[in-house]
Structures are given as C-alpha cells and as structure tokens.
Amino acid sequence: MANSVDVPVAIVGAGPVGLAAALELDRFGVPYQIYEEDEGLSTKPKAGTILPRSLEIFGLEGALDGILREGLRFDEVHFIDRPSDKVLTRMLMSPMADETRYPFIVNLPQSDLERSLMDALVNNGRTVQFQHKLEAMVQDQDGCRLQFSTPRGRVDVRARYIFACDGGKSTVRHFCNIPMEGVTHPERFLVADFEVDLDRRVGRQLTYLSYIFDPEEWVIFVRQPSFWRFLIPVPEGAPEPTREDVVTKVRRVVKNESLPIRFLDMGIYHVHHRTAARWQDGRVFLLGDAAHLITPVGGLGMNTGIQDANNLAWKVSWVLQHGAHEDLLATYDRERAPIARFNARNQAERNRDVMRMKSPLKRIARNVLLGWMDRSEGLQWRAAHARSLLGTSYKPAGPPPGLLDGLSAVRRFTRPPITAGDRVPDGKIWGPDGRAHWLHDLVKPGFVALLFVDPRSRPSIDPDPDGLMTYIVHRFDAPTETGLRSRSLMDPGGSLAKKLGVPSDHFVLVRPDGHVAAIAPFVKSSDVAEAYKRFTGVSEAIPEAHII
Structure with missing residues (x-):
C-alpha cells in the first residue's frame, strides 16, 4: 500500500x-x-x-x-592572453563595496x-x-x-x-x-581537479579565477579552498582525455613541464x-x-x-x-x-567567443578595449555590477548602450538612479532601536516601503496591510509625539536617498527579493498601501501612471 x-x-x-x-x-x-x-x-x-x-x-x-x-574569498578576476602571458584586464569586485556587504566572490x-x-x-x-x-x-x-x-x-x-x-x-x-x-555546441568541457602548488608559481601569479584566452585552447583556472580546478574545451570528435593527457595540458599551460600534480577527479560535460x-x-x-x-x-x-x-x-x-x-x-x-x-x-x-577569438585583428581590438576597461572607473563599475549579478533587473529591456554612453562612462561615473525592477543596493541605515541595520535585512520578512518624507511634517500614513512594513527615511528622526518613531529610519546626510536617486516626497516599494516593485509620489495617506495591493493583486490600487 x-x-x-x-x-x-x-x-x-x-x-x-x-x-x-x-x-x-x-x-x-x-x-x-x-x-x-x-x-x-x-x-x-x-x-x-x-x-x-x-x-x-x-x-x-x-x-x-x-x-x-x-x-x-577574493575580489579580483584576471583575463590573460596565453601567448604573451599578459593580464589584459582585471575585473574587480571592490567597486561594489557601496552596493553590497559582500563585494567579493x-x-x-x-x-x-x-x-x-x-x-x-x-x-x-x-x-x-x-x-x-x-x-x-x-x-x-x-x-x-x-x-x-x-x-x-x-x-x-x-x-x-x-x-x-x-x-x-x-x-x-x-x-x-x-x-x-537554444544551441548545444559540438565541443565539450572538461572539468578536472588537482592538488598542485600554483600559488607560488614563478613569475605572474594566478588569481583565484583566471580566464586564459587562446584561439586554439582557452583555459579557466579556479582556485578552490584545498585544490585547483581546471576547465578546458574538448573539440568535437576528439577522444576523451586521459588523466595523463590532462596533467600534461596543465603543465603546458603554466609552462612547467616537471610541476608535481596529484590528480583528484574529472568530468566531461556538454556545452549548452x-x-x-x-x-x-x-x-x-x-x-x-x-x-x-x-x-x-x-x-x-x-x-x-x-x-x-x-x-x-x-x-x-x-x-x-x-x-x-x-x-x-x-x-x-x-x-x-x-x-x-x-x-x-x-x-x-x-565570454566563450572572446576567449577563443581567432582573427588576429579582432584579438588586437579586443586587447585594446580590455585595457581601456581596466583603466576606467565607470567601465569597471558596470562590469562588476553585471558580472556579480547585482545588476539583475526586471525592468523592460531598453536599447543597448551606444558609443557615447561608453565614452561617458570612461570620462566620469555616477551611479544611475534605481527604477522599478532594479535590485535595491544594500547599505547601513539607523533604525528606531538606535542601532545600525542593513537595508536588505528589512525585506527579510516581506515587502518594505521606504517613504522619503520629512517626519517633522507629520505625514499621515494608512495602517500597513498584511505583508508590508512602511518606514520613513530622512536625515531627521521622527519626534516621539508624532507617533512615527517606530517607523523612522535615520539616513545621515541623506546618503541612501542620494544613492537610490529618489526625490523627496516619494516612496520606494521593495519586494521580498530586494527588487523595486514601484516608485511613486507620496500624495495621500493611502498611496503606499494601494501600491502594495496593486502590485500583489490583493485589490485595486493606484493608477498605472503613478508607477515609474
């Protein structure tokens, strides 16, 4: 039974x-x-x-x-040209230090x-x-x-x-x-694990994640806590490499034919x-x-x-x-x-196409562009924001950045304001208990509305529906007699408002996954609750025009 x-x-x-x-x-x-x-x-x-x-x-x-x-943990990824053994560019996670409490991989x-x-x-x-x-x-x-x-x-x-x-x-x-x-590529990936001392390699050291570009055989080195992982392509029709083949490939890539290597495990996977x-x-x-x-x-x-x-x-x-x-x-x-x-x-x-680029002219152009990125604060921020997946957004896709956008990023950099669908950057803010809190911890139980208004103006806010907590965010705490003290988050210097790019007298409705549900003006006491109800489908709420 x-x-x-x-x-x-x-x-x-x-x-x-x-x-x-x-x-x-x-x-x-x-x-x-x-x-x-x-x-x-x-x-x-x-x-x-x-x-x-x-x-x-x-x-x-x-x-x-x-x-x-x-x-x-590490905060720097290298992209290396195998023939010259030169670092073409670095991807740093440090530009994300103002975005997240985890600016590392x-x-x-x-x-x-x-x-x-x-x-x-x-x-x-x-x-x-x-x-x-x-x-x-x-x-x-x-x-x-x-x-x-x-x-x-x-x-x-x-x-x-x-x-x-x-x-x-x-x-x-x-x-x-x-x-x-989609597609399945004819080549396969070999993933092999070794105990090998590459940390004290003579010459340029490998970072804990290194992409090695080569038109014939690109390589990825990943440093795990107690061993190294090695990824290489296996061409279509090629026989499955033996342990000895893989050890030989590793020694050839690091240019040390006598390097002691202890083989641990390997697997071969299709590329989808x-x-x-x-x-x-x-x-x-x-x-x-x-x-x-x-x-x-x-x-x-x-x-x-x-x-x-x-x-x-x-x-x-x-x-x-x-x-x-x-x-x-x-x-x-x-x-x-x-x-x-x-x-x-x-x-x-x-990533795959850039690593195995065969045309000499294209490789020269690639190397120049990567060197450009290495020296640009704006391009470094954009690369880290995208590759860290902190830049994941559910807003409708717009046109791709043009050449002028790229040149602007090279000349100067200002964090773009958040819009509906974006992930809200994390950061510290002072709570009603007198302690500093991480912003993302506020969404752990559910929806949060950040209301950027001056609490001294005694704003009227309707009671929060089930699943929502509304906070007032401002440079000044709410006085006790306003009855808003338990909702007050102190934002020294208005730093959070500046980071988000949100104007005063607006609110940001944040979902439990940390993404923005809506940004809208705060006009009447029911605006926040109505935006929440509209987004979740609990009931009718604010007009579509109020959602940015």
Whole structure:
C-alpha cells in the first residue's frame, strides 16, 4: 500500500537550487517537502563559484555562515592572453563595496555548498527525502499529484505547487512536454581537479579565477579552498582525455613541464546555451538547470538558478498566505526567462567567443578595449555590477548602450538612479532601536516601503496591510509625539536617498527579493498601501501612471 503525503509545495531535486528554494520557503514559513532521486548530495566536480548576488540571497536564507567559513574569498578576476602571458584586464569586485556587504566572490565546490545549505535546512528542522524517484505526475485546477518509487515502496504526494529543480534532464519538464530552445555546441568541457602548488608559481601569479584566452585552447583556472580546478574545451570528435593527457595540458599551460600534480577527479560535460520554452505549466514551475542550461564560463548557471528560487518562493508565499492573486505567479516566467536567455546567449556566449577569438585583428581590438576597461572607473563599475549579478533587473529591456554612453562612462561615473525592477543596493541605515541595520535585512520578512518624507511634517500614513512594513527615511528622526518613531529610519546626510536617486516626497516599494516593485509620489495617506495591493493583486490600487 502506498504512503500518502499532502503538502503546499513539493520540491523535486535537492541540488543547490532545490535546497535554496527550500530555504526561501522556510524564510516565509511555507510548508513543503523536498524529494531527491539520488542516495545523497552531489560529489562530482560541478559549479564552484558563488557570485555576490547569491551571497546576499544565502544571507537572507540563514545559510551564509558555513559558506563563508569554508569558501575561498577574493575580489579580483584576471583575463590573460596565453601567448604573451599578459593580464589584459582585471575585473574587480571592490567597486561594489557601496552596493553590497559582500563585494567579493567565493569559490566553494558544489558538494561543499550543498552540505552548507543542507546544514541550514537541518537547523530549520527540515530534511530531504532521498531515494525518491519520480515515476508519474498529473495536475488539475486544484493541485498536482506525484508518484515516487522508493526502496520502501510507492509514495503518493499531493501538492498545490511543484518546484522542478531536478536538473538539465528534468523528469518534471518531460512530463510537462516543455521543450528546450537554444544551441548545444559540438565541443565539450572538461572539468578536472588537482592538488598542485600554483600559488607560488614563478613569475605572474594566478588569481583565484583566471580566464586564459587562446584561439586554439582557452583555459579557466579556479582556485578552490584545498585544490585547483581546471576547465578546458574538448573539440568535437576528439577522444576523451586521459588523466595523463590532462596533467600534461596543465603543465603546458603554466609552462612547467616537471610541476608535481596529484590528480583528484574529472568530468566531461556538454556545452549548452538553452532555455525552456516556458517556465510555468499550470501549477508546475521550472528552476535552475531544469529551466536553463548555461555554460560554466562565468559561473552563471548555478547563480542564475539561485535567483530563480529567490524570485519564485515569495510569490508562492504571498498567494498562499497573504491573499495575493495567482496572476502574480505568472510574473516568474516573465521576469526570469529573459534574464536566463541573456545570461546564456549574451554573457556566457560572449565570454566563450572572446576567449577563443581567432582573427588576429579582432584579438588586437579586443586587447585594446580590455585595457581601456581596466583603466576606467565607470567601465569597471558596470562590469562588476553585471558580472556579480547585482545588476539583475526586471525592468523592460531598453536599447543597448551606444558609443557615447561608453565614452561617458570612461570620462566620469555616477551611479544611475534605481527604477522599478532594479535590485535595491544594500547599505547601513539607523533604525528606531538606535542601532545600525542593513537595508536588505528589512525585506527579510516581506515587502518594505521606504517613504522619503520629512517626519517633522507629520505625514499621515494608512495602517500597513498584511505583508508590508512602511518606514520613513530622512536625515531627521521622527519626534516621539508624532507617533512615527517606530517607523523612522535615520539616513545621515541623506546618503541612501542620494544613492537610490529618489526625490523627496516619494516612496520606494521593495519586494521580498530586494527588487523595486514601484516608485511613486507620496500624495495621500493611502498611496503606499494601494501600491502594495496593486502590485500583489490583493485589490485595486493606484493608477498605472503613478508607477515609474
């Protein structure tokens, strides 16, 4: 006889994205169960680079301490011309110090990351149902039914929603008949791990993430906490390299034919730039590799998946717990699919093309442009903002920057003001308890409205609806007799207002994932609550013209 389980959310797949999705649901108090086909967590060489935006998300999920304790932190990436062994440009994370409390990258093997996320789940009183293989799935207007086979027999699960985090060969996606669109390149990637002393290399040292450009055989070196990871292309039709072949390649790249190397492990992967044709099928949602397959060049695949979980979980929570309309769930596909397509077809594909550029004239032009970027504060900021994924935005795509925009960035740099869809930069602000707080911590429980008005004017604010907290942000604290002291955030010098580029007497409605829902003038006491209700679909709210 089959066992039966009834849960609001069933997560299929316990890789980093599935575990992150579970922690996001824990953050909002949504009950769930997570199922994994394998006997335990991953052990193979896979993703190993965690970008600043993912660090922010893990921080909100309560999973960051172990990651920072075990991982290898660094703030400089090198792009190197292999024939000349010269650094063409650097990508620095230090320009992000005013954007985030984590202006650095962390290298940590996926197996260790999964263990840290699992530890956080256990601390929340959760567990993973391992050795649960999905055999069947159907859905109707009220929910989904899943059937798993296990060593102990069949398990039937009834769930209102399914999070498919079951990887590139997703069984859930197959049951939904959702095709993948894009390309699979004929070459493959070899990922190999070694114990080798490259930290004391004679001559130019390798950073913890080095991209080595070569028209015939580009290379990526990734320094993990206790070993080095080596990525190279395997050409179409070429035989699978042996351990001895790979060791020889490493020695040739670092120009030391007698370098002692202890081989640890390796794997070969196909190079995909594909995204699912749709990310939602009724009550089923695709996340991570189930929704997008992105080359590991740039560390974009897993990090994009972590943002998928961060975008979807709060929306499901607001539908289940706060009365939001189910139309809110449709914004998951609309917001995340274009980001994944851009990361796959623009950032990752461009990285690959730049590294293996064959034309000598194009390589000269590339090297000149990269050197230009290395000396430009504005271009360095833009590169770090994009590559860290802190620049992820859900605003409608505008025209690409032109030549004059690039020249302006070289001459001078001013942070652009935020707009609806942008991620709100983090920073410290003084709370009503007299202590300094990080801005992003305010959104941990839900929506936050930042009302940039002078509290001395005694603004009238309607009571906050469920799921929203409104704060007044100003250089002056609210006097006690105004009754606004508990809502007052002190902004010395108006630094937060300047960073955001928000005019006075406006408010910024911030979503639980740290992105801007709306920016609008504060005219009457109900404006904030109405903007919140409009965005979540709880009820009618402010006119469209008020949303910037």
